[in-house]
Amino acid sequence: MTQARLTVEDLTVRYGALQAVRDISATFQPDSIVGLIGPNGAGKTTLLNALSGFTDITSGRVRLGERDITRLSGQARVALGIVRSFQTVRLLEDESVFLNVALGCERNPQPTVVEQIFSLPRQWRARRRDLAATYQILDTLGLSEFAGRAVAELPYATRRLVELARILVVHPEVVLLDEPAAGSDRAERDLMGRTLRQLHAREPFTMIVVEHDVDVVRKLCSYAIALDSGAMIASGEPDVVLENDRVQEAYFGVGHRA
Amino acid sequence: MRIAASIVVMAFVGLLPFALDSYWVFTLSEVMIYAIATIGLDIVFGRAGQLSLAQASFFGLGAYLAALTTTLPAGLQFLLVVATAMIAGAVVAIPTLRLSGLRLALVTLLFGELFIWALDHLGSLTGGTQGLVVPALAIGDSNSQDPTYGYMLVLFFAVAATLTAVQISRTQFGRRLLAVRDSEVAARSVGIGLVRTKVAAFMLSAIFAGVAGWLYAHVVGFVAPPTFDLFPSVYFLIAVILGGAGRVAGSWLGAAYIVLIPQAFSIIGQSNLFPILGGGVLILVALLLPGGLMDGATRTAGWIRARYAAMRQMSSNRRPA
Amino acid sequence: MPAVLAVGSLGNTLQVILGGLATGGLYAVLLLGVIVVFQVSKNVNFAYGELGVIGAFVGYVLYSTLHWPTPLALALGVAAAVVLAAVTDLTLIRRIPDRQGFDLVVTLGALLLLTAGTDVVFGSADRQYLNLFSDKARIVGGVYINAGDLLSLGLGLVALVGGHLIVNETGLGVSLRASAEDPAIARSMGIDVLSLRTAVWAASGLLAAVASMVIASRLVLDARYMTPVIINVFIAGMLGGLDRYWPPMLAAFGVGLYNSLAGYIFGSDASTPALFILVLAVLIIAPKRFLEERHEARA
């Protein structure tokens, strides 16, 4: 269904003297689920930031399909369907779940501000379309009952789902998730993993997930990339990558097996 | 049901000028004029979170445009005010885009000071510190400075402003404003253009203030710099916060407060007490009711409803569920 | 727009520079209070200048009406401002809800309340304050080196250097910076963050009172004389950035000097546009990173 193949070539991001990400080349196949693993400070979040346009790229290229998007702003990448979540939930805490999710409809073509304010016909159609999409994703994620509640009143795991709903309310091409299960317990992690798999099965999209939990990576991902100190040290099938010696060492501090 | 209630309210408000004496009719017109400008500030501050201390300058811009273009037809004046306010809003917004909080407040304050400075120094045009007389706007066989006609004129625009503000809450643009206020990161992650949204908010709020100023000049009949300096800007801010940021009804409450309470104090001959009360109320509301009076009212209503529901429950708990 | 006034002799220009630096020195004293308060509590106090006004007024009433000895009267005036500043923190600032702009709103309310209160309590007539040495001068090369100007300049330099030493070279400074960086970590280090905050507010009251007394001696005493002064102080803080030290403190001297020179060269009523142009120029030239107040936590 998705045609866009996301590729990075020799990607480097430098903050002053620090090379947060260096010379990474990878291809993210359409509709695949890719796990990004590695210890803290390995550059996983920086890579997501570089893919989503939240940080400037020092050198290298990012392509979506044939299109070079290296210089595109985050806003322009969202318009192409590259959307993301954050390690800590970013929601409008005082506003309702409904409003937070509807915010994601920004990716639908919206009428001009003048049309919106004067409620001209294009705005009627846009509003009907956005309301329907919002209620549908709320329903899919089981959030309907919370639609009118302020986000701040909800438990953390539910807020994670609200953020996910905001990303998925308009069907995305590429979804970048930064530790979607951070701060959750075992059961919540498993639930999040299952939910992601189901959503992906229903309407496939390319998904890149930063995840620490080895089990989640094994069950969820079709591909894995391991980073250490900004560099890519292994990639391939999750089971193979996780067994890789350098990954074992970087990840678990285990030395080479003789 | 709501439509019926709206019609009753509108009829009541429309008939008010025939029941009150001209002084109170004029005072209510003033409340409505200030409500329009307050609703405008609520868009840029209450919703988009951009602390602006230039609202009275946009208000003054509209007022002085009215004073200087009295020979033009009213429709043309109105369009001119809207266009000029839009430009002014953008002019203030663009250099301040990278700023927030105190910095933004100070730069908008400087814009306001510059506006007053210009009024004072363009004496041949603006009447300088002495101000300008504004001839009444003819409406049929009466004019805008007749209290009843002035009231009707202002009422019309106040209703339009209120409906516009309500409509904004129902649009994606309205959601963009809140996102810009609450989390710029979240706003960017869904693809909201921060610059475009902030500039639009400033322009829109300037239009509201400009139109309010235009009405002010035609209804009051006199414009002078002190009506548009830093203090009124601060009072607009007070109105937004007091009423409840982001709430249209709150803007109305706030505007009523900043117009009627000083009057009440002057009627009892204690007008010097208003700033004291004003300062105290501002502190108390910000500390105790951060959502403003509207929020307080909503919460009280919710509490009463919950109690009422609980009582109903108790009285009916013998019936099968 | 008045025509550009001819700049007089070098002596006159130096005279204006001295006056501007003296005013800038007082701005620096005031700004030091704003900076430490901002760094430790992340709040800006609009009522800051008015605290100083009240201190100056208390001193005035004690020496002028009750005829107490002047040093004692002034000391008690400063003490009044210190207490008031601490009380402001204890009763108001601690309770401010965590929403953008609410510290400005609450302190704006305090400004209105205190200004109107000062009018009611002390009366709204303009009063002449103590000379504080401004009647003593020596002429050097056509320039009147006035003891009052030197006092202002000296206070500014003391604030500049003293502030630097306290913030950067003492244990107190370490505590301050720790609480500014992360109150939770500071608390775990055994620092009583809340008391420290109140102490910093009290210190800002001291600075405000001292500067306000000297400014009253240069202008007049009434309920409002500090308002235009404090706006210039905030502008200096804005130009330099309240989360830094040297840039804003030097900007305080700079704004005082710039304003006086602009007034001297282009006429007194050109100071508003002159200041506006300065601020706009800095906004346009300054790099983006310089203007960002704080980043949202890791994206």
Place this chain on the structure above:
Amino acid sequence: MIDNGRRLLAVGSILVLGLLVACGTGSSSGGGTGSNANCNTSQPTQGVTSSQITLGETLPLTTAGPSPQQTVDGSQAYYDMINAAGGVKGRKIKLIARDDQYNPSMALQQMRNLVQQDKIFAVAGGQGTPNFLAQAPFLNTQAVPAIAPYAPSSELGNMKYPHVYMTSVNYITEFQIMTRRVLDNFSPKGFGLVGVQGNVGDDSKQGMKQAIGSSGKPLLYIPEQPGTPDLTPIATQLKSSGADWVFLILTPSDTGGLLKAMQRIGYQPRLAAWAGMSDQTYIDQFGDLSQGMIVAQELALPDASDPDVQKYVQQFTKQTGRAPSGFNNSLGWSQAELTVKALQDAPALTRSCVEYALNQVKDFKTGILPPITFGASERQGVNAVGLVQIEGKTVKQIASFKSV
């Protein structure tokens, strides 16, 4: 609900368009600019009952120190005296003074209060220029006579505002007379003028220019923004211009601040200032910096030997139990005196008849103001100022009233 809201908005938009079309007929000015040269005894009126005449005024009671209240006290003392003697045409006079905070909008609001709520018959007195200027157009449209407001301005005192009867000299005249006086007596080398930027400063400059004329004396005019935090540049500019006479028309606080700045740079020119600086509250605070300052005098000093002045001082003292305390007491008394004369002379207690009586006033001596004369098209009743000088803690007369 969604659709209803939309319909409401659509209706609103149509209404906007309709209104814009309806309003497209242009503007007209308010009516009522007749000069009321004739007395209409049957004119409908308000504020007059069989026992009382209600008058009103606005003043900056809370923002300009104690002085404006003293003006009200002065007027009230005169009305008390008249009321005790039976009032005017058998009616007691009631004065309502409202606070306008020196803010034009507030002033207009308060004038609406007075006319529409308190139903005053006429405006008697008042103080402050920008605040009164905001009220003048309203008074025009309502055709309410305003008697002797203290609002020195070149805008007033002419047939643009035919219902306003001025007894205060505008700043053009005041500074013209003062400058001429200095030119005649002190052979100045050069003039400086520091004035509040805007109309007040500009008027003063115009008056000085007219007096200096072709005498070739230089004049440096420095407009000042109220509340300037450093006044050294102004003082230095004056000093470097070589002006040995500096004229001031500033707020009392900025006057004090500028004199301090002059002191700091060792600059000691002769000083001259607008009438307000003869106020005792200013002299009490800043007298030491203002020794020898020449101040325009609009009202007679209470210690003058003129019999009319003596009569005023006597009456005031008898009425209040104390001597008049300065400018503002006298001002208020004189405003009330002219008002009562107009009411007494009026053939009937209607507004047009009171204006008819005012038009007949000729060389009326209050003992405080220079003789007042109005006419069918003369609204500036006084055109003369005297001069006083600050000496010690008081002022001394140095020149009697003189017209341009």
